[in-house]
Amino acid sequence: MSSQIDIPASFPRFGDVSGKRVVVTGASRGLGRLLASAFSQSGARVALVARTERDLKAVADELPGPSLVLPGEVTDEDFNEAVADATVAEWGGLDVWICNAGISPIVAGPRKTDPSVWREILEVNLTAAFLGARAAARVLGDGGRLIFTGSVLGDRPREGLAAYSASKAGLVGLAKSLALDLAPEGITVNVVAPGWFDSPLVEPWKNDPERGAAVLAHTALRRWGAPADLFGAYQFLASDASAFVTGTVLNVDGGYLLV
């Protein structure tokens, strides 16, 4: 009897997301807009979610393929369920849900962080991901993909970002738990943890020479993440090539966690 592995005649095409039906939250600017554009360029249909309808329409106009504009508040349970319903009504189902919307409104220590700010950050960055996952679990079938945008700051914080770091660390626990809960349904759950990418969210760092220098000093590749650096991780996790990958964190950080 041979102990060799039988080599399949073919393999899933790496990163092939053409024809996938994808929800991207936080799609109106920054990393979410980039992801929406990259998925659309790759032949996916994209449901664009954020609060500001005007911005979402502008993104939809620049996409090469079909999209849905779904303005709303990701912390609203009913809104998440409505997003799920809209994708089923328009496309007959859903393949990928990316919980990417996030906020990081302050840089301050605990005495300057009002408890209401803590609650808001946890609500948008963590609770909304649970609500999105909850809605997605209803409509994603076997082979479905849930992807959370975490952050390397969930693993390696910087000063003054306790709420943000806690929310992103919480996403990892949530993803691992949901990976177990949704495995029987054939749905995978993973986190992409970006390092420092140029976007409106990181302007307080980018525009401050001292903080900007600290970012580069703590990034092994000594540069900010560029738009072309981000998509591959999501593309892989959304594609059939990642069918056996669940409950993981994929850091896209230029080596931030090493320095």
Ligand SMILES: NC(=O)c1ccc[n+]([C@@H]2O[C@H](COP(=O)([O-])OP(=O)(O)OC[C@H]3O[C@@H](n4cnc5c(N)ncnc54)[C@H](OP(=O)(O)O)[C@@H]3O)[C@@H](O)[C@H]2O)c1
């Ligand atoms: N940029 C980085 O270097 C970096 C690094 C690591 C992780 N991340 C993570 O990547 C994700 C995107 O960050 P970004 O840099 O692209 O930020 P951004 O440019 O500020 O964009 C945030 C997006 O989320 C939407 N959003 C915010 N609050 C929302 C709410 N309550 N309901 C619905 N939509 C909401 C915003 O649109 P509206 O304001 O119109 O709602 C916008 O589309 C976040 O989870 C962030 O933590 C970013």
